[in-house]
């Protein structure tokens with residue numbers, strides 16, 4: 001289950017994602033940025049009335065009602081997953097079978113999905129995320145983008161894959177070249193086994 005407000009260790013070494021994401025980026029991103037969301041979120045949870053909830057429900061319940069808590073809880077949720085959406089020697093086109101079939105059915109195939117996902121991340125104006133999610137209402141996969149700490153969780157969906165397009169995620173390695181970061185990330189770092197597992201859980 002999701003942790004509430006503790007910083008999980010990275011599931012790999014800081015230098016494991018090079019050359020696509022450097023140890024310096026991961027040190028700042030995980031140890032400083034994610035840690036700040038944890039520290040601030042924990043403080044803002046106190047007295048909010050949502051203390052007994054799990055992280056996912058804190059995110060959903062604070063959305064539109066408690067901006068400070070939502071921003072930090074949302075970003076904590078997003079980052080807990082972001083570390084697991086990557087792995088050394090990830091990417092490629094070999095996806096778990098059921099997920100690949102669903103992408104063909106709903107999103108026009110892998111190449112179209114890849115293009116749309118990168119486009120969503122490129123065109124998210126300012127800080128935010130690009131997503132592959134399962135829409136609970138329609139039962140279909142969707143590619144979307146959100147600002148700041150929002151995610152499909154608060155729009156009736158289950159996030160299956162998300163990429164951080166805040167500058168802190170790519171500026172050290174790619175400077176302002178966000179599209180280059182997105183292509184390198186998608187083609188070399190995505191942990192498709194993990195995405196497939198989340199898809200199976202969401203459709204079980």
Ligand SMILES: [Fe+2]
Nearest residue numbers: 033164166169
């Ligand atoms: Fe981030």
